[in-house]
Amino acid sequence: MKTVPAIIEMASDGNYSIYMDADDMDYLVTGTGATSKEAIEDFKKGYEDIKSSYERDGKYFEEIEFEFKYYMKNLLNSDYPDLPDPEPIRPEPGTTSTGPRL
Structure with missing residues (x-):
């Protein structure tokens, strides 16, 4: 089964949003809430x-799994708007990601 990243961001109002990071799918899933759990x-x-x-x-519906990933720049204090985008974190060879899956 295909695994797709689901990016969790915090908005300037403190709410959270999630979107699936896959341009090759026939559908798009999003979610919002007052907390990341919601x-x-x-x-x-x-x-x-x-x-x-x-x-x-x-x-036809392609079932997929999601790997939730936090977009850290948005979670950092908004007093630092000029922070560069973080480099993606990749697992070391021989290891796997440990992010939660749907």
Whole structure:
């Protein structure tokens, strides 16, 4: 099963949003919440809603897993707007990522 990154960001108002980082899919899942936990729950509900909609309409639905990743620049203090985008963190050879999966 394909694994897609789900990026968690914090907005300037303190709320969280999540989007799936995959341009090659036929659908897009997003979620929002006052906390990252609420946003993840909303995201998972959105995924199930899209899946149900595709099944109801007789469309093919590619099931995928998500690896949730925090976008750290948005989680840092907003007093530092000029921070560069962080380099992606890659697992060392012979290891795997330990992020939570849906």
